[in-house]
Amino acid sequence: MSFPISETSPVRFAGALPPRADVVVVGGGVIGVMTAWFLREKGLSVVVCEKGHIAGEQSGRNWGWVRQQGRDPGELPIMVESLSIWKRLAAEMGEGLGFKQTGVLYLAKTEREIEGFEAWTEHSRAHQLDTRLLTAGETMAMLKGAAAPWKGALWTASDARAEPWVAVPALAAVAEEKGVVIREACAVRGLDLAAGRVAGVVTEAGRIACDHVVVAAGAWSRLFLGAHGISIPQLSVLASVAATEPMPEIFPGNAADDDFAFRRRADGGYSIAPGARHDFFIGRDAFRSFGVYLPVLKKDFRSTNFRLAAPKGFPDAWGTPRRWSMDAPSPFERRRILNPAPNMQTLGEVQENFARAFPSLGRPKLKTAWAGMIDSLPDVVPIVDHAPIPGLTIATGMSGHGFGIGPGMGRVVADLVMGRPVGHDLSRFRLSRFSDVSRIEPGPSL
Numbered sequence: 001m002s003f004p005i006s007e008t009s010p011v012r013f014a015g016a017l018p019p020r021a022d023v024v025v026v027g028g029g030v031i032g033v034m035t036a037w038f039l040r041e042k043g044l045s046v047v048v049c050e051k052g053h054i055a056g057e058q059s060g061r062n063w064g065w066v067r068q069q070g071r072d073p074g075e076l077p078i079m080v081e082s083l084s085i086w087k088r089l090a091a092e093m094g095e096g097l098g099f100k101q102t103g104v105l106y107l108a109k110t111e112r113e114i115e116g117f118e119a120w121t122e123h124s125r126a127h128q129l130d131t132r133l134l135t136a137g138e139t140m141a142m143l144k145g146a147a148a149p150w151k152g153a154l155w156t157a158s159d160a161r162a163e164p165w166v167a168v169p170a171l172a173a174v175a176e177e178k179g180v181v182i183r184e185a186c187a188v189r190g191l192d193l194a195a196g197r198v199a200g201v202v203t204e205a206g207r208i209a210c211d212h213v214v215v216a217a218g219a220w221s222r223l224f225l226g227a228h229g230i231s232i233p234q235l236s237v238l239a240s241v242a243a244t245e246p247m248p249e250i251f252p253g254n255a256a257d258d259d260f261a262f263r264r265r266a267d268g269g270y271s272i273a274p275g276a277r278h279d280f281f282i283g284r285d286a287f288r289s290f291g292v293y294l295p296v297l298k299k300d301f302r303s304t305n306f307r308l309a310a311p312k313g314f315p316d317a318w319g320t321p322r323r324w325s326m327d328a329p330s331p332f333e334r335r336r337i338l339n340p341a342p343n344m345q346t347l348g349e350v351q352e353n354f355a356r357a358f359p360s361l362g363r364p365k366l367k368t369a370w371a372g373m374i375d376s377l378p379d380v381v382p383i384v385d386h387a388p389i390p391g392l393t394i395a396t397g398m399s400g401h402g403f404g405i406g407p408g409m410g411r412v413v414a415d416l417v418m419g420r421p422v423g424h425d426l427s428r429f430r431l432s433r434f435s436d437v438s439r440i441e442p443g444p445s446l
Ligand SMILES: Cc1cc2nc3c(=O)[nH]c(=O)nc-3n(C[C@H](O)[C@H](O)[C@H](O)COP(=O)(O)OP(=O)(O)OC[C@H]3O[C@@H](n4cnc5c(N)ncnc54)[C@H](O)[C@@H]3O)c2cc1C
Pocket: 026, 027, 028, 029, 030, 031, 032, 049, 050, 051, 052, 053, 054, 055, 056, 057, 058, 059, 060, 061, 062, 063, 064, 065, 066, 067, 186, 187, 188, 189, 216, 217, 218, 219, 220, 221, 224, 239, 240, 241, 332, 336, 337, 371, 372, 373, 374, 395, 396, 397, 398, 399, 400, 401, 402, 403, 404, 405
């Protein structure tokens, strides 16, 4: 079995495009869907255009962690809000989201890691979270049959999990019931500008007039914005994941150390993944942004497997055009879903690490494996801001942790679009930080 949402999956959302809407959202991941949800709740007419399928890219492929723990202090208040929205949605929608507050556990093998965890608790205290540092004994007591030599852990019991490829389409279905028009297999080729401001979008199915556009295009945002002269230093890394066959429960929540991460799934298996290892395709954008990524690269160099070229049609593949005509198929139509092959060698190591940590279970059997392209920014926090083109808002670069924060971020972006107070300080996420004299400060990436 491969990833359940593919280019050949039937279209589930086929809303009829109106000639005009208040807002058009580019991208049907969790950020686009939840932005549309909250805009519609405030009475606006909204269209979500998705070139492939809802949750076909990152929002369906992620680990399913809904965590406050380890977040950048700029994101944390939005994440606290997001968790309360998840709880409300789960109460309203029932089991469908797979949402459960089973906690997040970060496992430490060294004193240095424990010090890092301890430093982060300053932020949890500021928001009265239930985060605690656990001793080695307390840690081992939480994990049935564990044999790994963990010295302690960081634990937030109120953190949660959900089932990504089920939850995001389920949220989209409710958004549709609320009146959001959602259209899959509908790439937005570009913006239609009049007198320098947004007047609409050009999609492969025709033009939609609108006053506001939200770019929530995940790993494609740099390409999309670049065609309109807006440069963002976004790059993507390939992250591999596997789902195991059902197995006895050793821990009901989400846990990780440097070697591997696992999350209990609703089907009785675990989603397992490397803790830090990923693959990176070298391309033109990568060369251009090399300097600005040096601080994170230095931290991450040994866990990166560099590869010479991305598969054909990927946003930073060598042959992908940076400019195109609005009257012909664009790069977004040529590659509807980023579905890279997972790195099976890395996943094999994860199976070994899991078996070593839980010897009574042995090597977990894999039911399926997949990979996703994580869109990142050099400081590992997103851009959530108005663009220099009036009417254009950017919400992208969630940097590997946009699933959990998705509902809260959707509420924030909706208010930002409407020019209302958002209730949080968004200065950490401003677009200009990459072009003014700001120092790039990477987030904790714990
Ligand atoms: C392996 C992996 C593990 C992760 N684990 C976690 C986790 O446990 N917890 C967590 O919080 N986060 C996690 N993340 C990160 C999280 O999945 C992302 O941050 C989040 O899903 C980003 O949502 P998005 O809506 O911004 O982007 P996406 O989900 O990538 O959606 C963007 C959508 O835009 C569409 N699109 C692009 N261009 C166009 C266009 N021109 N026209 C129309 N449509 C377009 C794309 O097809 C895509 O569907 C993980 C990610 C991966 C890949």
